[in-house]
Structure formats: C-alpha cells, structure tokens
Amino acid sequence: MSRLIKQKITEAxxxxxxxxxxxxxKIIRSWWFTMxxxxxxxxxxxxxxxxxxxxxxxxxxxxxxxxTWYKFITDCNTKLKCxxxxxxxxxxxxxxxxxxxxxxxxxxxxxxxxxxIYSYLESIKARQ
Numbered sequence: 001m002s003r004l005i006k007q008k009i010t011e012a013x014x015x016x017x018x019x020x021x022x023x024x025x026k027i028i029r030s031w032w033f034t035m036x037x038x039x040x041x042x043x044x045x046x047x048x049x050x051x052x053x054x055x056x057x058x059x060x061x062x063x064x065x066x067x068t069w070y071k072f073i074t075d076c077n078t079k080l081k082c083x084x085x086x087x088x089x090x091x092x093x094x095x096x097x098x099x100x101x102x103x104x105x106x107x108x109x110x111x112x113x114x115x116x117i118y119s120y121l122e123s124i125k126a127r128q
Contacts, residue, residue, distance in 0.1 A: 003028075003036040009083060016053035039077030040084060047085035050103060058108035060117055062086075062098040075121040076100075082107050 010028055014020045020027070029035050031046030042050065050057070064072050076084060082104030088096035100117055102108045107120075114120040 006032055013050055013053045013055060040080060040082060041077065042083055042085040055103055056105060058102045060100050060102065060111055062100055064098060079121050079124045
C-alpha cells in the first residue's frame with residue numbers, strides 16, 4: 001500500500017517538474033528513504049525535487065533528545081500521512097538547528113494547534 005502511495009505522490013510531483021525522464025522506480029528509490037516500507041520520509045534529493053516542483057511546505061523546529069530519536073522516527077513513519085524531510089539548519093559558529101519540513105498544510109496546522117510535533121504524534125493512533 002505504501003509503495004502505491006509513494007508512486008502516486010512521485011508521479012504528481014514529476015508532472016510539476018520541467019523535465020524528468022528518469023524511470024519511476026529509480027526516482028522512487030532516490031527520493032524516498034524506503035522504497036516500499038512504511039513512512040513518507042524524503043531523502044535530501046527528494047526534498048530538493050519537491051521544492052523544485054514548488055510544493056508548499058511548512059518547517060517546524062525539533063528538540064529531539066538522542067535517546068528518543070528512534071521512537072520519534074518510528075512515530076513519524078507510522079503516523080505522518082504526508083511527505084516529510086528531517087534536516088538541520090546549519091549556522092556559522094553554532095551547532096545546526098534540527099527541523100522537520102512537512103508537505104501538508106493540514107498536518108502543519110494540527111501540529112501548531114497541539115504546540116509541537118511530539119504532542120501531535122502522541123495524539124494520533126498508529127495506522128494498522
């Protein structure tokens with residue numbers, strides 16, 4: 001099921017790009033962290049291509065502790081129903097600030113209403 005969702009999303013984004021003739025399977029492998037598994041986490045290339053296509057996004061800061069990182073990634077993969085990218089804003093002379101870029105305005109709005117991404121993820125039951 002997740003593979004079909006990724007395929008549909010990828011095809012829609014490709015239509016927004018000026019020129020793309022790479023085979024779909026190769027694009028899916030390079031844009032998504034997992035080709036057929038759960039989760040809509042984008043690779044850096046996938047995130048760039050979504051931005052190139054002019055897909056609207058929302059950036060939310062993260063405050064993740066090292067010992068909760070795996071649970072956070074697992075929750076994102078099972079509970080977020082939109083493409084997302086995890087990154088770090090690099091600043092000169094400082095450690096970078098981690099963030100999550102969400103490609104869905106409704107989820108970003110809900111996250112804002114809950115106060116942060118963690119509270120929002122805790123409020124959702126995992127997909128079966």
